[in-house]
Amino acid sequence: MITAFLLRSLDRKISIAIAVLLMVAVLVPVLNLMTGPANPLHIPTYIMALFGKYLTYALLALALDLVWGFCGILSLGHGAFFALGGYAMGMYLMRQIGSRGVYGDPILPDFMVFLNWKELPWFWYGFDQFWFAALMVLLVPGLLAFVFGWFAFRSRVNGVYLSIITQAMTYALLLAFFRNDMGFGGNNGMTDFKDILGFNVQADATRAALFAATASLLALSLLIASAIVRSKFGKVLVGVRDAESRTRFLGYRVEHFKLFTFVVSAMMAGIAGALYVPQVGIINPGEFAPANSIEVVIWTAVGGRSTLIGPIIGAILVNGGKTIFTGLFPEFWLFALGGLFVAVTLFLPKGIVGTIAPYLGKKKPRTETAPPAFQEEGVDAKIQAAE
Numbered sequence: 097m098i099t100a101f102l103l104r105s106l107d108r109k110i111s112i113a114i115a116v117l118l119m120v121a122v123l124v125p126v127l128n129l130m131t132g133p134a135n136p137l138h139i140p141t142y143i144m145a146l147f148g149k150y151l152t153y154a155l156l157a158l159a160l161d162l163v164w165g166f167c168g169i170l171s172l173g174h175g176a177f178f179a180l181g182g183y184a185m186g187m188y189l190m191r192q193i194g195s196r197g198v199y200g201d202p203i204l205p206d207f208m209v210f211l212n213w214k215e216l217p218w219f220w221y222g223f224d225q226f227w228f229a230a231l232m233v234l235l236v237p238g239l240l241a242f243v244f245g246w247f248a249f250r251s252r253v254n255g256v257y258l259s260i261i262t263q264a265m266t267y268a269l270l271l272a273f274f275r276n277d278m279g280f281g282g283n284n285g286m287t288d289f290k291d292i293l294g295f296n297v298q299a300d301a302t303r304a305a306l307f308a309a310t311a312s313l314l315a316l317s318l319l320i321a322s323a324i325v326r327s328k329f330g331k332v333l334v335g336v337r338d339a340e341s342r343t344r345f346l347g348y349r350v351e352h353f354k355l356f357t358f359v360v361s362a363m364m365a366g367i368a369g370a371l372y373v374p375q376v377g378i379i380n381p382g383e384f385a386p387a388n389s390i391e392v393v394i395w396t397a398v399g400g401r402s403t404l405i406g407p408i409i410g411a412i413l414v415n416g417g418k419t420i421f422t423g424l425f426p427e428f429w430l431f432a433l434g435g436l437f438v439a440v441t442l443f444l445p446k447g448i449v450g451t452i453a454p455y456l457g458k459k460k461p462r463t464e465t466a467p468p469a470f471q472e473e474g475v476d477a478k479i480q481a482a483e
Contacts, residue, residue: 110322113405114315121311125304141300145375146419148307150412152372155314157395157407158321159364164393165402166325167357168337170255173262174365175389176269177237179379181366183273184236186286186379187220188229189297193290206288207281217279226293233370234363241362242355249351249358254340263386270384285380292374303375310371314408317364321404324360333357394437400447409449 106114124144131138156178163169195202199209203216222228244265248258276282295302324330335343336350344350373379382388391414399410414436422429444451 106319106322107326109405110318113408114318117311117315117318121308121315124311125308128304129300141303144307145303148303148310148375149372150415151307151310151314152368152375153392153395153415154408154411155310155317155368155371156365156392157399157411158314158317158404159361159368160392161396161401161404161407162321162324162364163357163361164396165404165407166330166333166337167354168340169354169358170259170393171262171358171361172259172386172389172393173266174361174392175386176266176384177241177362177365178369178372178388179269179273179381179383180237180240181233181369182373182379182383183280183286183369184223184229184232184366185370185373186289187223187232187280188226189289189292189374190286191220191224192292193288196290197288205281205286207284207286208279211276211282213279220279230370233366237362237366237369238359241359245355245358249354252351263389266384266386266389270381270386273381273384281380283381285378285382287378287380289374289377297374297377306371306375310375313367313371317367318404318408320360321364324357325404329353391433394433396447397437398440398444398447400449400451400453403447403449403453406447406449410447413448 124139124147127137127139128141128144133140156174159177160171160174163171190205193205197206197209199206201209204213208216223232244262248261253261272278273280274283280286289297291297292302292306295305297303325333332343332348332353335346335348336353340350369379369383392411395411395414396407397410398414399408400406414433418429418433421432425432440447
C-alpha cells in the first residue's frame with residue numbers, strides 16, 4: 097500500500113531527478129575508490145566529501161520547500177532542526193571515541209572531563225547505540241516541531257509573525273547550546289570523531305559510503321515529498337497556501353495539515369543534519385545561527401519554490417558558488433549572496449526551475465491534416481461544382 101502510494105507520485109521530472117541521484121550515489125564512490133589519482137575520471141576524496149555536504153544542504157532546502165512552497169509557511173528556523181539532528185549524530189560519534197580521547201576516559205567525552213563533570217548526564221544514555229541515535233535524529237526535531245506547531249498553528253499565527261517566531265526559537269537554542277553547563281560541548285561543540293558503525297570515519301571507503309547514503313536518502317526524501325504534494329492531502333495544502341480562510345470554511349482543520357507537514361519537514365531537516373556531521377567532522381552552536389536558516393530560504397528561492405527539484409539545484413549551485421567565491425573574494429561573499437537574492441526576487445520570482453519549466457514542458461503544435469478520404473471527397477465536390 098505504501099509502495100503504491102509512493103509510486104503514484106512519480107512523474108517524468110521527479111523520476112529523472114531520482115534516477116540521477118541514485119546514479120550519482122553509485123558512480124561517484126566507484127570513481128573515487130576504483131580509479132587511481134592518475135586516472136582522469138578519478139574523483140578525489142575531498143571533492144566527494146564537499147559534494148556530500150552540498151547534498152545535505154539540498155535535503156535541508158527540500159525540507160523547507162515542503163512547508164514554504166506548498167503550505168505557505170516561511171520558516172526561518174529550519175537551521176534549528178538541522179542542528180538538532182546533527183547534535184544527535186554528534187553525541188553518538190562522541191560515545192564511540194571511548195578511551196581514545198585526549199584524556200582517556202572510557203565514558204565521558206573530552207569536553208566533560210575538561211569541565212570536571214563527574215558522571216555522564218542522563219540525556220546522553222543510549223547514544224552509544226546507533227539505532228537509538230538514529231531514532232533521536234527523527235524524534236528530537238520532530239517533537240520540537242510538533243510542540244512549536246501545536247501552539248503556533250492553533251493560535252493562527254501566520255505570515256511574518258510566524259517567521260519571526262521561528263527565528264526567535266533558533267536564536268534561543270543558539271544561546272542555550274553556547275552554555276557549557278548544557279552538556280553539549282559549549283562554544284567548541286563536538287569534534288575529533290573516530291568511528292561510525294565500527295568503521296574509521298576518515299577512511300575513503302567510509303566517506304564513500306556516507307556520500308552514497310546521503311544521495312540515496314535525498315532521493316528517498318524527494319520521493320516522499322512528491323507523494324505528499326501530489327496526493328489529495330497535497331491539494332489541500334495548496335489550498336491552505338493560496339486561500340487559508342476559504343479552506344477553513346470548507347471544513348478542513350487547517351492547523352492539522354500545517355502541523356503534519358511541519359513535523360515531516362523538521363524530520364527531513366534532522367536527517368540532513370545527521371548526514372552532515374560525520375562528513376564535515378564537527379558540530380557546534382554556530383549551526384543554530386539565524387543567518388544559516390536565511391541562507392536556506394535563499395537556496396530555495398534561487399532554485400524555485402514549490403518545485404521540489406528547484407531547491408535541490410539551488411542549494412548545490414549557491415553553495416558551489418560560495419566555495420569558489422569565498423576562495424577568490426572572501427570579503428565580498430555576503431554582498432554577492434544578498435545581491436543574488438535581490439536579483440532572483442526581481443527578475444526570476446519563480447526561481448531557476450520555475451522559470452524554465454514552462455518552456456521545457458511545451459510541445460510543438462500538431463498540424464491537423466484531414467484524412468485522405470475527406471480530402472478526396474473535398475476534391476470531388478469541387479469538381480462537381482465546377483461542372
